[in-house]
Amino acid sequence: MTSSRERMVEAAFALFDEQGYDATTVEEIVERAGVSRSTFFRAFGSKEDVIFPRHDDLQARIAARLETGTPASYRVALREAAALVLAQYLDEDQLALSRYRLTRSVPALRDREIASMLGYQRLFREHARRWLAELGGPDVDLHAELLAASVVTAHNVVLRRWLRGETADPWHEFDDAMASVLAPDASGPAAQQGTTVVVLQDDRPVEEVVASVREALSRPASRRR
Known part of the structure; x- marks a missing residue:
């Protein structure tokens, strides 16, 4: 089973490929990964940390x-x-x-x-x-x-x-x-x-x-x- 961390990483990289790093927001990452902002920030300190x-x-x-x-x-x-x-x-x-x-x-x-x-x-x-x-x-x-x-x-x-x-x-x-x-x-x-x-x-x-x-x-x- 894919963990929430793995889902967030996969979602982030897919969005970076689709629309660029600077144009991608944390909100878009968590929405695509199906997790909350608090889940994201428990795993990562910033969007950069996902990479x-x-x-x-x-x-x-x-x-x-x-x-x-x-x-x-x-x-x-x-x-x-x-x-x-x-x-x-x-x-x-x-x-x-x-x-x-x-x-x-x-x-x-x-x-x-x-x-x-x-x-x-x-x-x-x-x-x-x-x-x-x-x-x-x-x-x-x-x-x-x-x-x-x-x-x-x-x-x-x-x-x-x-x-x-x-x-x-x-x-x-x-x-x-x-x-x-x-x-x-x-x-x-x-x-x-x-x-x-x-x-x-x-x-x-x-x-x-x-x-x-x-x-x-x-x-x-x-x-x-």
């Missing part, structure tokens, strides 16, 4: 996975935590595609989406700093920041390719991208002879991302600056 997944719940699951990581297993923890984000969007399917269209056309929604991604990046950074500090080495803060940014960037490349219909196998591309950015000699202080962390623009095809990272990792350490 986005439950980021608080997702962040809690990400944090729980990262908490189980150790200096020896942190690459696995980062990969699996990033996979939770991708799975959330893939599971939403058409809803995620509708959200993508909205965030491309409504600047305020795009800003909120960016803020959410920065929240995930902060979680990765905080845990990476702890792991890398235990491993020892210079510039732990810098390496943790770059490592977190690399993971989020790689995830976003794959997600946006899927949203644009450019890949039918996002999980395969995700595995390739994570293997590159989490390669042992891209891990910061854990690498004894130098560090390589590559942050790439998130709208490039994932094949270019992976090729660029691998090419960078293949250079001698003296040329990685």
